[in-house]
Amino acid sequence: xxxxxxxxxxxxxxxxxxxxxxxxxxxxxxxxxxxxxxxxxxxxxxxxxxxxxxxxxxxxxxxxxxxxxxxxxxxxxxxxxxxxxxxxxxxxxxxxxxxxxxxxxxxxxxxxxxxxxxxxxxxxxxxxxxxxxxxxxxxxxxxxxxxxxxxxxxxxxxxxxxxxxxxxxxxxxxxxxxxxxxxxxxxxxxxxxxxxxxxxxxxxxxxxxxxxxxxxxxxxxxxxxxxxxxxxxxxxxxxxxxxxxxxxxxxxxxxxxxxxxxxxxxxxxxxxxxxxx
Amino acid sequence: xxxxxxxxxxxxxxxxxxxxxxxxxxxxxxxxxxxxxxxxxxxxxxxxxxxxxxxxxxxxxxxxxxxxxxxxxxxxxxxxxxxxxxxxxxxxxxxxxxxxxxxxxxxxxxxxxxxxxxxxxxxxxxxxxxxxxxxxxxxxxxxxxxxxxxxxxxxxxxxxxxxxxxxxxxxxxxxxxxxxxxxxxxxxxxxxxxxxxxxxxxxxxxxxxxxxxxxxxxxxxxxxxxxxxxxxxxxxxxxxxxxxxxxxxxxxxxxxxxxxxxxxxxxxxxxxxxxxxxxxxxxxxxxxxxxxxxxxxxxxxxxxxxxxxxxxxxxxxxxxxxxxxxxxxxxxxxxxxxxxxxxxxxxxxxxxxxxxxxxxxxxxxxxxxxxxxxxxxxxxxxxxxxxxxxxxxxxxxxxxxxxxxxxxxxxxxxxxxxxxxxxxxxxxxxxxxxxxxxxxxxxxxxxxxxxxxxxxxxxxxxxxxxxxxxxxxxxxxxxxxxxxxxxxxxxxxxxxxxxxxxxxxxxxxxxxxxxxxxxxxxxxxxxxxxxxxxxxxxxxxxxxxxxxxxxxxxxxxxxxxxxxxxxxxxxxxxxxxxxxxxxxxxxxxxxxxxxxxxxx
Ligand SMILES: Cc1cc2nc3c(=O)[nH]c(=O)nc-3n(C[C@H](O)[C@H](O)[C@H](O)COP(=O)(O)OP(=O)(O)OC[C@H]3O[C@@H](n4cnc5c(N)ncnc54)[C@H](O)[C@@H]3O)c2cc1C
Ligand code: SF4
Ligand code: SF4
Ligand code: FES
Numbered sequence: 001x002x003x004x005x006x007x008x009x010x011x012x013x014x015x016x017x018x019x020x021x022x023x024x025x026x027x028x029x030x031x032x033x034x035x036x037x038x039x040x041x042x043x044x045x046x047x048x049x050x051x052x053x054x055x056x057x058x059x060x061x062x063x064x065x066x067x068x069x070x071x072x073x074x075x076x077x078x079x080x081x082x083x084x085x086x087x088x089x090x091x092x093x094x095x096x097x098x099x100x101x102x103x104x105x106x107x108x109x110x111x112x113x114x115x116x117x118x119x120x121x122x123x124x125x126x127x128x129x130x131x132x133x134x135x136x137x138x139x140x141x142x143x144x145x146x147x148x149x150x151x152x153x154x155x156x157x158x159x160x161x162x163x164x165x166x167x168x169x170x171x172x173x174x175x176x177x178x179x180x181x182x183x184x185x186x187x188x189x190x191x192x193x194x195x196x197x198x199x200x201x202x203x204x205x206x207x208x209x210x211x212x213x214x215x216x217x218x219x220x221x222x223x224x225x226x227x228x229x230x231x232x233x234x235x236x237x238x239x240x241x242x243x244x245x246x247x248x249x250x251x252x253x254x255x256x257x258x259x260x261x262x263x264x265x266x267x268x269x270x271x272x273x274x275x276x277x
Numbered sequence: 278x279x280x281x282x283x284x285x286x287x288x289x290x291x292x293x294x295x296x297x298x299x300x301x302x303x304x305x306x307x308x309x310x311x312x313x314x315x316x317x318x319x320x321x322x323x324x325x326x327x328x329x330x331x332x333x334x335x336x337x338x339x340x341x342x343x344x345x346x347x348x349x350x351x352x353x354x355x356x357x358x359x360x361x362x363x364x365x366x367x368x369x370x371x372x373x374x375x376x377x378x379x380x381x382x383x384x385x386x387x388x389x390x391x392x393x394x395x396x397x398x399x400x401x402x403x404x405x406x407x408x409x410x411x412x413x414x415x416x417x418x419x420x421x422x423x424x425x426x427x428x429x430x431x432x433x434x435x436x437x438x439x440x441x442x443x444x445x446x447x448x449x450x451x452x453x454x455x456x457x458x459x460x461x462x463x464x465x466x467x468x469x470x471x472x473x474x475x476x477x478x479x480x481x482x483x484x485x486x487x488x489x490x491x492x493x494x495x496x497x498x499x500x501x502x503x504x505x506x507x508x509x510x511x512x513x514x515x516x517x518x519x520x521x522x523x524x525x526x527x528x529x530x531x532x533x534x535x536x537x538x539x540x541x542x543x544x545x546x547x548x549x550x551x552x553x554x555x556x557x558x559x560x561x562x563x564x565x566x567x568x569x570x571x572x573x574x575x576x577x578x579x580x581x582x583x584x585x586x587x588x589x590x591x592x593x594x595x596x597x598x599x600x601x602x603x604x605x606x607x608x609x610x611x612x613x614x615x616x617x618x619x620x621x622x623x624x625x626x627x628x629x630x631x632x633x634x635x636x637x638x639x640x641x642x643x644x645x646x647x648x649x650x651x652x653x654x655x656x657x658x659x660x661x662x663x664x665x666x667x668x669x670x671x672x673x674x675x676x677x678x679x680x681x682x683x684x685x686x687x688x689x690x691x692x693x694x695x696x697x698x699x700x701x702x703x704x705x706x707x708x709x710x711x712x713x714x715x716x717x718x719x720x721x722x723x724x725x726x727x728x729x730x731x732x733x734x735x736x737x738x739x740x741x742x743x744x745x746x747x748x749x750x751x752x753x754x755x756x757x758x759x760x761x762x763x764x765x766x767x768x769x770x771x772x773x774x775x776x777x778x779x780x781x782x783x784x785x786x787x788x789x790x791x792x793x794x795x796x797x798x799x800x801x802x803x804x805x806x807x808x809x810x811x812x813x814x815x816x817x818x819x820x821x822x823x824x825x826x827x828x829x830x831x832x833x834x835x836x837x838x839x840x841x842x843x844x845x846x847x848x849x850x851x852x853x854x855x856x857x858x859x860x861x862x863x864x865x866x867x868x869x870x871x872x873x874x875x876x877x
Contacts, residue, residue, distance in 0.1 A: 038778060054531020054621065066731040070782030071775025077332045077497040080537050080616055082426065085332045099619055121468050122779040129445065132330055136437045141393030148346075148387050150402035159395050160420070163427065167331055202393065 030102055032060055032110040034072065038122045044111060045069075051102070057112065058086055058097035061124070073123040081234060084168030088124045089113045094170035096234050097124075115173040128169050134188050137217050138195065143204040155203055162198035162243055164235045165191060171229035171239055177222045187219035190229035190239045197243035200250070210254045213247060220247055292463075292472035292714065296703055297323035297442070298696045299689070300462060300477035302449050302504060305333035306425075306681030307661025307688070308483030309432035310385075314689025315481075316439035320696060323475055324436070325444045325464055327499050331433045334485050334497060334662075335681065338425025339540035339612060341407060341417030342389075342682075343675030344382035348403040350414035355379040356857050357413050362676060363858075365411050365571050366640075366669020367811040367821070369517065369829055372850050373647040374667040378676075378683050385682035386418050394431040395420050409545045409674045411571035417675040422542050422612045428678055446779075447473065449503065450787060451713045452480060452511040452657070453705040459511055459656035460703050463713045467784070470777025472714055476704035479656045479692040482508055483685065486639035486662040490792050490799070491745075492738035494636040495527055495538035501788040502795045504663040508643045509794070513652040515832040516665040517641035518795075519802035520812045522672055523747045525575035527635025529593040534620050536635040539596065539613065541674040543630075544568040546609050548598040550579065551629070552587035558594075573671045573747075573811050576634040580747055589631050597629035634747060638677065640668040640812065641802075644831065649691030650684055653833075656695065660688035666829075670811025719771075720786040726772030730785035733771070737764055737792055745796070749803055750817045758800040765793050801840055802830045 030051040033044040047064045058076055065072040076086040079098045086097040091111050102110070118126040143149075171190040177183045188196075196209050196218070213220045229239045237243070299315040301308045304326035315322045326333065345358040359379040363370055386404065390396065396418050397405040406415045420427050436443070446467040453461045461476040487502025488494035509515055526539040544550075550568050552558050562578040563570035570578075579594050589595055598606060603626040606614055610625070617623040617630060642665035643652050650658045661681045668676065720726065744757025768790060773782040806813050808822035828844040835841035849855070 052532050055533050056620070059533040065781060066735075070729065070731065070773060070785075071780040073779040073781060075329070077328055077334075077499065078337045079497070079534065080337070081619065082423070082612065083332045083336045083497075085328065101620075125779055127468065128329065132437070132443075132445075135434065140434050140438050143391065143393075147391035148403060149390055151398055152402050153398050156395060156398055156420070163395050163420070163430075164423065165430075166336075166426065167430075199393070205393075 030055075030060065032057070032112060034061065034064065034123065035113040036069075036072070036123055037120070039120055042123075055102045056098055057090060057095070057100045057102060057110065060102060061097060061112065073121070073125045075125055082166060084166035084234075087115055087168040087170045087173070089115060089173070094173045094232050096168060096170075099234060115169065117173040117175070117179040118169075130184055131167070131169055131172065131189075131191065134192050134217065135195070138188070138192060138212065139207045139209055141199050141202060141205050142207050144206055145204050149204050151203060158201055159198050161237055162194045162201075164237055165194050166235055167191065168234055170232045170234065174228045174232050175223075176226065176228070177219075183219065183222055186217065187222045188213075188217055190223075190244065192218070193220060193223075193247055194237060194239055194243045197247055200247070208254075210247075210251050214251045214255065220244065220251060223248075292474050292710065294474050294476070295323060295442075296476040297321045298477065299323075299479050299481060299692045300325065300475055301481045301483060301689075302462065302507075303333065303483030303485060303661065303663070304330055304433075304443070305335040305483060305485050305661060306428050306432060306678060307663075307685035308333075308481065309429070309436050310682050310685030311481045311483055311658075311660055311689035311692070312436055312441050313432070313439060314686045315693045316436075316441050318690070318693035318697070320693055322439070322441040323444060323477065324441055325447045325449055325462075325475070327446065327448050329445050330443055331429055333429065334500065335425050335429045335678070337495075337497075337538070338428070338678055339422040339538070340409060340542040340545065341419030341424045341675050342382075342386060342428065342678035343409070343412060343416050343673065344386045344418060344679050345379060345414070345416060346383050346386065346404060346406060346418065347414075348399055349406040350416075353414035353416060358382070358416065359854070360857055361411060361413055362667070362673060363669070365671050365673045365811075366667075367671060368669065368826060369810070369847060370669030371647060371666035372854055374684075376854060377647055377687075378667055378680060381683045382679040385679060385686065389428065389431055389682070392431050392435050394427050396427075397421070407542065407545050408569065410541055410569045410575065411566065411673055412675070417545070419542070421608075422540055422610050425678065428681075444473065448784065448787065449507065450717050452507050453709055454511060454654070455705040456701070457655060458701060459654055460701070460705050463710060463717075465717065465777075467779045470780070472717075474707075474710045478696045478699065478701065478703045479658065481650075481688045481692050482643060482652075482657065482659040482663050483661045483688070484663045487792070487795050488636045488639070489734075489788070490737060490741050490796050491636040492735075492742045493527065493536040493633075495524060495536055496636070502639070502663075502791050503788070504659070505642055506791040506794050508652060508654070508657060508659060508663075509798075509832070509834055511654050511657060512834060513654045513657060513659075514644040515642060515798070516644040516829050517669065518665075518798045518832055519806050519830065520640035520668075520670050521636060521745070521799065522572060522638035522640060522812055523576040523580075523634040524637035525572055525579050525634055526596055526632035527637075528621065529631045529633045530591040530621060537616070537620075538635065538637065539630060539632050540610070541572075542610060543596060543598050543613060546598065546605075547601060548596050550575070551595045551597060552582045553589050553595075554587055556587075558582055558587075571671055572674065573814075576747055577814065579632065580634055583633060591631055593631035593633040595629040596632045598625055599627060599629065602626070638662065638672055640670065640672055641665040645684075645688075646691075648687065649694070650688035651691055651695070658688040658692045660684040670813060717787065720773045720783060721777075723770070723772045726770045728767050728770040728772060730771055730773065730782060730789050733764055733767060733789045734785060734792060737761065737789070737796060740764070741796055741799075745799055745803060747812070748814050748816050750815065751804060751807075754800050754804050758797065758804070761793060761796045761800060765797065768793060798832055798840055802832060802842060805830050805842055805844070
């Protein structure tokens, strides 16, 4: 970068307790290392800051930003694990910074880096725009029935899990097909299998996305069910068991026995509100 | 990638030029719905958002979306929803907006369902509805406690099916005008720090609220009110700016989560408020509606209990939902359960939450025409939280999400009709673009500057907490105004370091200008409204003032560039609306819900 100043920081205010306006308890401090850099490279920089009770890693990063490094880039919005903005890697594992308490790393070093499966923009921010392109490439929910739909709580219960996704893209980050093998052009990734699964399961949807998943951009065949995605999902979606495996089964059914797929689809559509299909 | 770097040493800045029929600023529920409407009219649409797609405030809404479907309480209808909205707004709402809103909300909910949104169901297979504060009937459509996520994801996926171009992590800094019309905007993209000059025949402002002027707030970094200041600078009228909603229940502990929202859904599902003495004190404030009284009343009650020494350990009151039982809590309030467990080590199925009011919502905003959402400036439309009028002096829970869709759609339609009718071209003199770029880059070049944008923001937030809180007095408001003006003078000294690449310090330097401007407007209008009405609670006046109940305060930039405030008479309600309030004093649900109830 052309003009980053030597201290790499913004303008640190002269005297101020800390960003939360709460003094660290008994002057206790904590440390963390944050990746500072961009697409051209960078390094870890260590920061020391006041320790506040119940502090999450995002609090610490924002404190550093306000007090020591004004240009430190990080994404966040809700601070409540609802929006999926603040995903980054702590000690090599994807985490929501707003949901990870500093105390969890008692005595351990804390090293914060951007998601690795996507190109870094700066510091803790990586370029996740690829995910939105994948999203655009999928056939959206489509129904020829007219709302208000007649549906039941049991339908809602099935759809609720995949619908919980907050698009943190941590499952994408951890999946070796993207992270190690860089199959971004041929593989949609677990987040979008989750999306495909709710649409395929929705009793009012009338599309078939199995060709997309099997032969086109979806690339579900690349998944070898390592379950790493499920392990990192912050909202507890059982991505492998409840989205990928059922989709793989349907792909198998579709390609070996199309009648089976149709049966499932019709059975799913329990109230018959769909015309034709 | 072709990055500009920060060295704008007099050299002509390069910038990208884009052109759209309709430029939508904001990708919350309102902006996305407006974009869909404009795209459906065959227009070219650009959508600008400061965050990634799907991360706007709308994603955080938990409780639900209010619409009188009458699925659970068949007596419900638009009339009751209209009346609840007007009463809660203490009758300074724009009644025409409230009527349109109550009538159209159900269609907008069904449309969401058509586009794939999921809602909890009734036994008969319809959309289920939950009770919420000061709604006469059970009216909030919801899916667990993550309704906002469902709404924004559905709209986001819908938008991606259109040809609209989305500019993610891009921030608008100015609207351009030509011949009195808004004809474009300047924006910059965080990813590269590069400027984009976007020409547009019409602009829809959908930038959300400005909770970030306060220290304790449920709002994210985005809630800095950019749109209201951009519109004001372009000459638009603002309305009801003194009206800030304090949500009764924000988290208080640990310090890092102070202000984080505890959804009203908790009280909707039967949560009880108790002080440190174990007393269910709402009995003393609103014995009829208790915990489900309107937000202004509950917020003041919670505040008062703590002020008077009956607060809990960390300075809050107790909100208890344990009686619902673990299974029901996990089903109905899963997000809240997780939030407290993860962030505060509290299992809400076993122990009460500690809560205290938090700044939440801005009722005031850009004044718009109810039918088309046109502002007072040709070519500029506004919808969602940035627009004012619908909610008056206090917003009902759940009314925002339906507001976004009803008026988001209308703004998109209004802007489309304007573009289709008009023959003007988009864009302005490019020298104006250069000047604006120079202004935005100033904090980098301000070698003599010593002011940190973060510090100014923090100082402003504590000034507003102290002087414009939910109880206000003339002396304190004046003192606050003095302090805000002091901060305004310091803005010239802002300085930031680093490069233009994804630089939050630089971004904050833009934000503080908005925050300071809005704070000044709020303090000045709060000084004008000398009464107690909804969110404006003046301790130096005893109650509501009849005269003031008939006016809105309209703010606009005067000839000298200063804040002009004018009281504007609210036109009388037409017969078909006013008669609703006369029909009966006690309705079937048994409450004194119509007529001359305690409206304040
Ligand atoms: C925690 C929480 C819970 C809530 N729960 C409920 C609920 O249950 N029911 C309910 O009805 N309401 C609820 N609300 C209120 C409701 O969510 C908001 O009022 C509503 O979502 C606002 O939507 P919007 O479309 O107007 O703006 P937002 O969703 O705030 O979106 C604003 C958009 O504008 C963009 N933007 C802003 N400035 C600029 C700029 N300068 N340049 C470019 N883009 C810009 C932002 O990036 C963003 O995309 C809740 C609010 C909060 C904070
Ligand atoms: S289970 Fe499949 S999708 Fe999930 S991480 Fe493993 S390979 Fe990737
Ligand atoms: S499925 Fe889970 S891990 Fe993947 S993006 Fe969604 S919330 Fe994140
Ligand atoms: S900030 Fe929203 S998930 Fe962390």
